[in-house]
Amino acid sequence: MTATWKADELGPVKVVFLRPMPHMTAAVVVDNVALGPAIGGVRMTPTASVAEVARLARAMTLKNAAAGLPHGGGKSGVRRAATMDGVSRDQEMRAFARAIEQLTDYIPGPDMGTDEGCMAVVHDEIGRAVGLPSVLGGIPLDELGATGYGLACCADALAADKVIDLDGARAVVQGFGAVGSHAARALAGRGARIIAVSDVQGAVYREEGLDVEDLLAAKKAGRPVAGFPGGAAVERDEILWLECELLVPAAGPDVFTGENAGRVRAKTILQGANIPATAAAERIFHERHVLTVPDIVANAGGVICAAVEYQGGTRAQAFAAIEEKIGANTAELIDRLAASDALPRQAATEMAMTRIRTATAYRRRF
Ligand SMILES: NC(=O)c1ccc[n+]([C@@H]2O[C@H](COP(=O)([O-])OP(=O)(O)OC[C@H]3O[C@@H](n4cnc5c(N)ncnc54)[C@H](O)[C@@H]3O)[C@@H](O)[C@H]2O)c1
Numbered sequence: 001m002t003a004t005w006k007a008d009e010l011g012p013v014k015v016v017f018l019r020p021m022p023h024m025t026a027a028v029v030v031d032n033v034a035l036g037p038a039i040g041g042v043r044m045t046p047t048a049s050v051a052e053v054a055r056l057a058r059a060m061t062l063k064n065a066a067a068g069l070p071h072g073g074g075k076s077g078v079r080r081a082a083t084m085d086g087v088s089r090d091q092e093m094r095a096f097a098r099a100i101e102q103l104t105d106y107i108p109g110p111d112m113g114t115d116e117g118c119m120a121v122v123h124d125e126i127g128r129a130v131g132l133p134s135v136l137g138g139i140p141l142d143e144l145g146a147t148g149y150g151l152a153c154c155a156d157a158l159a160a161d162k163v164i165d166l167d168g169a170r171a172v173v174q175g176f177g178a179v180g181s182h183a184a185r186a187l188a189g190r191g192a193r194i195i196a197v198s199d200v201q202g203a204v205y206r207e208e209g210l211d212v213e214d215l216l217a218a219k220k221a222g223r224p225v226a227g228f229p230g231g232a233a234v235e236r237d238e239i240l241w242l243e244c245e246l247l248v249p250a251a252g253p254d255v256f257t258g259e260n261a262g263r264v265r266a267k268t269i270l271q272g273a274n275i276p277a278t279a280a281a282e283r284i285f286h287e288r289h290v291l292t293v294p295d296i297v298a299n300a301g302g303v304i305c306a307a308v309e310y311q312g313g314t315r316a317q318a319f320a321a322i323e324e325k326i327g328a329n330t331a332e333l334i335d336r337l338a339a340s341d342a343l344p345r346q347a348a349t350e351m352a353m354t355r356i357r358t359a360t361a362y363r364r365r366f
Contacts, residue, residue: 012031013032013105014030016100017050021091023080023082024080026100028075028103028106029054029076030072030074033105035355036069036070038057038061038106039064039107040060040075041131042078042118043076043078043113044079044113045112045113048079053077057074060074061356062349065351065355067300067329071107071307074107094122097124101126108122109306116138119131119138130306130309137312139308139313139318141305145181147178147183147272148186148250148301150302150304151187151272153326154297155270157328157334158291160331163291164246169192171187171194171247173250173272174197174239174248174249176197176198176250177250180197180251184215187248188212195207201224203226203234203238203239206231210231243266245267246270247264248269249272249273252276253275255273258278260281261280261288264285267291269285271293277292292345293344297330298330308321333347
């Protein structure tokens, strides 16, 4: 792997290159550990570069700090040539686990190319990993909808601050997967009207509000949302420009850009996906008084769940922590925005940086 990354005030504190097996190379970036051991996923792709791993590790530093967790950020990237004859994925993960055994300030989790089964063998080898199967104390965050629930807690905090009124609020959800479907259910449970949802194939719209439980049943049966009989099928991306109180992008990155952000007619955007809007789009939203709650605050439900799992906590404790932390962080963000003209992402990043700097002052330095 070629190495190009920049170090700054935060880190990285460690960049480690490993060759766990002859056909596998790995890079582990422990970005910052001021708040506690770094949590971050193991990405197994043919193209993972150190620069990408370092950027993702930094994103985890900020996300964990913004979430209010006692954890820093890290990430690893594993590249492997086609699996060697006679070597199983299980053996590869065990070899990777052994290679990171001494990196005790790094707690691996699942990411692209790895899953709970991979984390189970890592945990078996070195006693450290999150995102485990439930039989080993794991909390199945996608099945339970931890991130979608967190988005609804974010909306609750905005409602408590009188920024929005959830009763009858029109909500549009882009992406009806683990995050979007659970966000829709939780928002509907709080009185919002889910007027449109999309998946990769299309979208469905109903001004009076869609029946989310029926939509979930259709999804479970493998049917695309556009075929849902309880609403009208519309062009997939048209729902992004609907007038609504809440817009939840929960599909992929860079949906909103400098070119299209002016078309958004939502009052508030809760970022379910990671970086669903470019910096230019976020600036346009700010200028147009569209409140955007950035990913590092709004979609932290999953990582909060993982941190509770690491502590040996239960599902109920994980959901209580999501409610408490996302509620408090959203309220703090609103206060910070009221006190300055900063963009929401700047304010959220500053919130994370303040926590990291405060923790750093307590750490031993040589
Ligand atoms: N799962 C989590 O806890 C979590 C936490 C934080 C961030 N995220 C991010 O949120 C996003 C969604 O994650 P997920 O776990 O729900 O994934 P998922 O694969 O379960 O669901 C993605 C959904 O988006 C739809 N989709 C894809 N492209 C689309 C498009 N162009 N327009 C409309 N719909 C589209 C898919 O059909 C699917 O319904 C991802 O970017 C992920 O990185 C997930």
